[in-house]
Amino acid sequence: MATCSRTGLLPLDAQVELVRHLLSALVLRLSHLGPREQARPEGNEVFLAFHRAVRGSFATSRRVDEYAQALGYSPRTLTRAVLAATGRTAKQYLDDYTVLEAKRLLVHTDLAAAGIAGRLGFATPASFAKFFRQHTDRTPTDFRRGARTP
Template sequence: MMVTTGQPSPATRTGLSEPRLGTDEIVTGALDDLTADRGWSRPVLLDRDVLILVTHGHGTAELDFRAVPCRPGTLLRAHPGQALRCVGTQLDATVVSWGPDALRGLDVDPDAVPTHRQLAGEDEDAVIGEVSQLAVDADRHALVPAAAALLRHQLAVLLLRLSLLPHPDRSPAPRAEAETFRRLCREVESGYRDTRRVEDYAARIGCSVRTLTRACLAVTGRSAKQVVDERVALQACRLLAATDEPIARIGRRLGFPEPTNFGRFFTREVGVSPGAFRAGRERPLPVRLVRPRPPADSPAPAGRA
C-alpha cells in the first residue's frame, strides 16, 4: 500500500508515478508500485527521486539500460526521467520516493548518493533500520500533517548516511576538471534538446572547447562531444523503450527535424536503428549498448530529464 506524508487525497495513493503527488511529499511503498505492469514487460520512466532497498529475492534491475544484479542489501538510487525495469526472479524491495521540494532548506545533497551499492555489515543494518523506520512512520502518521517534518528529517539523515559511505568508483580527476565536467552536465541537461554543439556549451560556461574536452577526458575518458551526444542518445533510448511515441516525433523533440538524420545519429551512437531498438524493448537488455554509457562518477543531473 502506498503511503504519503501529510494528508493525501485518494489520488496520491495510486502509485509512485502518480503525477498529482505534491512536490514536497515523501512516499514509501513496494517495488510494483512503480509500474502498472506487474510483469515489467517494458521500462518505466520515473518522475520522482527514488531509493530502492532490496529486502528479499534475487533478480536484475535495468537502470537506463544498465543491468544491476540485485539481492538483499542492494540499494539503487534513481532520478526523475531515468528508465527503470526489474526482470528475473521476483524481487521484494522497500521504495522511498520524494518530490523536488521535500528536502528544501535542509543541508543535504541527494545527488551525492551513488547509483548502486551492495550494502553489508553495519552499514546495511543502519540503512535497513532507517528505511524501515521511515516506512513505519509514513504509514502510522499518514494523515497527520505535522508528521511531514519528521519524515523530511528522516530522509535527510538517510541520504547523509548513504553519501558518507566509501565510494570505490569515485573519479580521480582533479577537482577543477571535475567541477567543469559537472557544470557541463548541468548545461547539457537543460540544453541537449536544442543544441549538440560543444562550442555552445563552452560559451554558456565561459571557457574554451579545449577546457571542456580536457575535463571530460579526465573524468570519463571521452570527449565533450561524445558526452553531449551520449546524453541525447540516452534520452532517445528512454523514449523509444518506455513510450509509444512515434519515432519521427521523438527525433524532432531531440533536435532532428529529419527522421533520416535521427536514424543515422541513433544507429551510430547505440549500434542499432531506432526501430530495432524499440522492437526489442520487451526483452531484457534487448541490445548491448556501446553508448550511451555513464562515467563511473557521473553526476546526477546527467540522468535527469
C-alpha cells in the first residue's frame, strides 16, 4: 500500500508505465478468476470464448445478443457463464472492457476524445463522452487530466 501512495513522487513516464502494468494485471486477473470458474468447466469455456470475442471486436459491437449469436449460445447462457466467472453480467463485462480500453487510450496516447471515440466504435464523440461519464462519473478530459497530473 505504501508503494501506491508514493506514486506521485515518480516521474510522469514512470507513473504511466505503472498504470499500464496495473491495467494489464487487472485484465489478466479478470480473465483468470479462481474457484467459481473451476466449478463449471463448460461455463468457463463459454466465458473464455466470450472474452476472446470481446477482445477482438468490442469496438464494433457492444451487444450481448450479437456475441451470443456469433458464438452459438443464447444470450442467457452467455450471461450466466460470464456471471459465474466474473460476478458481472455479460453487458457489464462488455462495458467494463470498453471503459478499460478507453482509460488506457486516454492515459497512454495523445488522441483527442473524438479519435478515441472512433477507435472504440462510438458513432459520435458525444456518445463516447456520455458512455464514459455514465461508467466513471468523469468526463474523458477530466480523467486524462487526473491520470496525467503528477
